[in-house]
Amino acid sequence: MKICAITMVYRDYWALAQWYRYFSAHLGAENLYVISHGIDPEIAKICPKASIITIPRDGLRNFDRVRMRVVNDMQSGLGNVYDWVIQTDADELVCFDPALYGSFEELFAATKAPALFGLGLNLAEVEGDAPLDPSESVFAHRKVACVTGNYSKAWAVRKSLPLRWHGVFCGYRRTEKFPFEMPDGVFFVHLKHANSEALALTNKVRQSVADSVGEDWNVPGWAKPDFHAKRFFRKLAIAKELSWEDAVSEGYKQIRDQPVRDPKRGIIKPPFINYVCRTVLPEWFRTL
Numbered sequence: 001m002k003i004c005a006i007t008m009v010y011r012d013y014w015a016l017a018q019w020y021r022y023f024s025a026h027l028g029a030e031n032l033y034v035i036s037h038g039i040d041p042e043i044a045k046i047c048p049k050a051s052i053i054t055i056p057r058d059g060l061r062n063f064d065r066v067r068m069r070v071v072n073d074m075q076s077g078l079g080n081v082y083d084w085v086i087q088t089d090a091d092e093l094v095c096f097d098p099a100l101y102g103s104f105e106e107l108f109a110a111t112k113a114p115a116l117f118g119l120g121l122n123l124a125e126v127e128g129d130a131p132l133d134p135s136e137s138v139f140a141h142r143k144v145a146c147v148t149g150n151y152s153k154a155w156a157v158r159k160s161l162p163l164r165w166h167g168v169f170c171g172y173r174r175t176e177k178f179p180f181e182m183p184d185g186v187f188f189v190h191l192k193h194a195n196s197e198a199l200a201l202t203n204k205v206r207q208s209v210a211d212s213v214g215e216d217w218n219v220p221g222w223a224k225p226d227f228h229a230k231r232f233f234r235k236l237a238i239a240k241e242l243s244w245e246d247a248v249s250e251g252y253k254q255i256r257d258q259p260v261r262d263p264k265r266g267i268i269k270p271p272f273i274n275y276v277c278r279t280v281l282p283e284w285f286r287t288l
Contacts, residue, residue: 001105003027004078005086008035008071010057011205013046014198015091015191018138020047022093022288023086026104033078035071068164076160084108086156087163091192094118094155097185098284108156113181115161115168117270118188119251120151121281124236125196132195139285142194146236147251149273151190152182167260167269178268180259182252193232203229239278247279 005023009016016034023032029049036043038057055070075085086094086104101107108116123138123145130141153166162169170178193199203225242250254276260269 001084001108002031002082003084003086003104003108004031004033004082005088006033006035006071006075006078007088007090008037008067009043009090010037011040011042012090012198012202013042014132014134014195015202016043017046017134018191019088019090019093020050021137024049027086031082033074035074037067068162072162072164075157076162079158079160084156084158088153088155088188091190092151092153092155093189093191095187095189095285095288098287100185107183107186111181111183113179114159115154115157115170115179115181116186117152117154117167117180117182117256118186119182119248119255120148120153120270121145121187121189122148122151122232122236123189123191123194123281124233125194126236131197137286137288138191138194139281139288143281143285144236144278145189145281146232146239146274146278147247147255147276148190149255149270149276151188152251152255152270153188154269155188164267165265165269167267169265169267172263172266175261175263175266175268178261180256180268182256193229199229235275236278239275241278244279244282247277251276 005027007019020029020032032047032050034043034047034050034052036052036054039054043052053074071087075087078085088094096107123142125142126144132138132141150166154163154168157163157168168178206225254273255270258271260271262269
């Protein structure tokens with residue numbers, strides 16, 4: 001089975017290093033594809049054995065829509081030579097319970113679905129957490145997470161299914177029957193809030209990009225990044241805390257059992273439930 005992973009990035013160096021470290025260990029660096037939004041020699045240093053594709057960084061209006069099309073078109077092309085294509089942002093990892101799957105190959109071999117979703121975990125840095133060494137896995141010193149529908153995203157497809165709005169474009173007449181496949185023990189982990197130092201740098205970049213475009217900017221999380229970060233940590237602090245087993249069960253109940261099927265857009269996606277509960281990751285994450 002041939003599997004690859006693709007992402008698009010602009011200056012999010014710490015997260016990209018985590019992405020490259022993780023997926024190269026599972027898939028081989030030669031099967032990783034990084035789209036660099038603008039010329040950036042630093043990306044080749046972080047991902048020395050990946051294939052790096054540079055696209056022009058100009059005309060940032062409608063950025064999110066254009067970005068989605070670029071990544072989906074490249075993902076579709078890769079689907080001609082790979083059995084499965086994993087697509088995530090640079091600050092997102094797909095983790096599976098090693099007691100259930102020994103590899104991505106085993107995970108994909110266990111499904112007949114054309115696309116897979118993962119239960120979302122928004123990993124956080126909290127008071128008392130040790131600083132992160134850039135060479136270490138984020139899971140070495142981060143274990144508090146929020147179960148979230150917003151990040152229970154589609155992350156892998158076979159053939160040329162486009163990913164849209166955290167879900168899959170399956171066609172306007174197929175939304176009612178298209179499978180919402182979220183396997184047990186597979187988690188979509190968002191790293192944005194897991195490193196306060198990297199978050200501060202990333203927020204400065206995002207704010208500068210939004211400011212440079214002005215009122216035509218249409219990505220809310222970039223227009224007010226500090227506000228959104230503060231809101232996340234405030235909501236995390238007051239979220240109900242559950243054991244890992246109960247948190248996962250509650251997540252499946254609220255998210256996996258209630259997918260959004262939108263025939264007007266032709267998509268199936270997770271429900272927008274941002275703060276299901278707070279939990280502590282099990283010990284096996286530290287081995288990743």
